[in-house]
Amino acid sequence: MALAFERRLTRHWGDPEVVGLDGYLARGGYEGLRRAVSMTPEEIVEAVKASGLRGRGGAGFPTGMKWGFVPRDTGKPTYVVVNFDESEPGTCNNRELVEREPHRLLEGTAIAALAIGCTTAFIYVRGEYLWQALVLERAIREAYGGGFLGPRIAGSDRTVDIVVHRGAGAYICGEETALLNSLEGLRGQPRLRPPFPAVEGLYACPTVVNNVETLMNVPDIIVRGPEWFRELGTDKSPGTKMVTISGKVERPGNYEVPLGTPFRTVLEELAGGVLGGRALKAWTPGGSSTPLLTAEHVDIPLDYESLAAAGSMLGTAAIMVMDETDCIVDAAARMVRFYAVESCGKCTPCREGGWWATRVLDRLEAGFGRADDLPVVRDLGRNILFRAFCALADGTASVITSSLRHFADEYEEHVRLGRCPLGVPHLEEVAS
């Protein structure tokens, strides 16, 4: 299937002018905000609801519905918080979206602010995205100068300020309630929900947290309408999705595709196939926390429902590709180590289970595995899943369970041979 469609989020990619305000305006930028200031908040929320836009940060929650949950009569301020923490391994589309068209994010954020009556929005940027934070800050200065931020935006009587807040190297701060704690100057540990952020979020005020890509879809929905938005994608997963494909492919990169595009199309047409023409072995469909799939699953459509039906998740649509020469135990050990290192320490299954699983997997990969290690990791996976305080630990469980589901033989071979059958190098300190 040849992929042909009108690109949306990436239609100006490669055009250096669109990074600046003048270039963005010359290509129709801030038209959505101009229209939104003459709409009521309810009309904005209705348009986003009708579009069927679902959150692109991983969970796929309907965006318009989330905005609709924000109570209007509490007498408290409301906040929009942009989740630009993007730290799920394999994921980097938010980075490139912001580098190439920062004003589209500011415009989407300002429209969200109008929809929930917010006057101060925050963009939480992971610390490692230092350049991208600087790009945003420059765009914000331009937008203030052009009257698209600050008092009386786009000629209206509405005020919207945007403040950039940098994280400092903690994956858990992508989890929305940990993010809010971090923004309040606390350790980034998740909060008990309910209350959900829509009711009690930042500073215990009603708050909407949205992903960068989610918000960047909003200006077009306002300008071109919900029906136009639904022309691409599937009925339940409308629109396009940014996909990051990395690892063993010829052309790693960020690509925009209509939701429902088969993985094969992304792999072969966009990414140029598996590196060096080797055979596909395994892939993560949505970052390392989503259950691994194999070459058998190459024709799966990339959308929320199809991946769920295949026992995995769309997640952040971050596809990491492993070929026939790559070792699954090594990959699983590395992915699980990530969730162990990034555990916030609040709950036991994650804090202790992640470390334990890492030690056993490292031992297996280094050739010191024992026959009874396999039931141990399998058990760990089962006992962590859905038993931790937040979804971070599900990443640990999903790596273990899915790698064992598809590649149990390879684990057993490690034990039998007393070494990695594929001879993948590991860090020397791991072996000890």
Add this chain to the structure above:
Amino acid sequence: MTEAFPGGAIEEARAIIARYPAGRERSALMPLLYLAQSIEGYVSREALRAIAALLQITTAEVEAVASFYTMYRLHPTGTHVIGVCTNLACKLRGAVAVLEAAREATGVGSSGHGVSPDGAFTVHEEECLGVCDHAPAVQINVANHDEVTPERMRELVERLRAGEVPTPARGPAFASFREACRALAGLEPAPPTPGGGA
């Protein structure tokens, strides 16, 4: 109590606090830690106390936050901080050899706080840096270098040693980790100090 900040940066500290809504001063804690780090290269005890006094919280509360996040260093760092991602997308593309090359070329061991004997370098193994499309990904003073090979890593270290500032793949280069921390605090670059002690 008189307000003070390491390096006399009290005005800058106040400007950072003013970014946040009135009554929400504590939100300035993270950028203030970056500010302290931009002055001393790490977050010292003195900085923890100064920030606590400014925000009217306890030193323990500040330390709890500083110790939670990996980008705050509680021990002195090298002039340049090199981060090598070894997460999956980078590992599949040879990142382990890049990390080993970085340690070898700088003389930083894998133990301790990872500072080279000459004090020029800290090497840090990183989790996904969000540049998986250009793996293996490296950051030098928080600026990105793409598709780094072990040879390229050694060359980058040599150039830093020679006092050069290698051009990153995107965005500006920072001449030192401290300079990067200024940008992380959301501040403009500092004017050069006489004697050049960046």
